[in-house]
Amino acid sequence: AQTVTQSQPEMSVQEAETVTLSCTYDTSENNYYLFWYKQPPSRQMILVIRQEAYKQQNATENRFSVNFQKAAKSFSLKISDSQLGDTAMYFCAFSAFGNEKLTFGTGTRLTIIP
């Protein structure tokens, strides 16, 4: 069984700063996907970024990028130039190739301070 660990329950950072959210996972699978989802207060969960494990290059989406370390089973999310709209719960998730189910971490509540 896979497990996903987010060791930072809460974080806060000043607007315009850079913040990194941590995620580690445990699996015996070789092919899998990793995700960061964002859940703003009272709003819908949306996909932030996705990484395919077979790709060595780290995924990026505008201000969001990941540091994927497959050997270390680490998958951190970096948010650059943070904005007030980045305030949200962030969930790291794992999915094995060929299995549609996601395993989620417990989440990190990120607050951007004006």
Added chain:
Amino acid sequence: DVKVTQSSRYLVKRTGEKVFLECVQDMDHENMFWYRQDPGLGLRLIYFSYDVKMKEKGDIPEGYSVSREKKERFSLILESASTNQTSMYLCASSWTLNLNTQYFGPGTRLTVL
């Protein structure tokens, strides 16, 4: 854009009542999921369905059942609601061969008194 809708944002029920939570997606996705979200526990999978009339138990199926009579609709049923089922319930859907990416509904916050 993918749209996943849930029948209610907020629901209050009494202990012992039968509760139906409905989820509809408009993108012809094969796979649909029900999660519950609790503080400090993240999202936990209750049931999922990979086709009409097909279902599989997730990690916490006890006290729940599901129904999928049409491809676009996936219902979660609490046969006899209990106070420990007070939670946020999230529905999601995905299209097979889309890199396992799930799309979520807005959630239903259920309170059982």
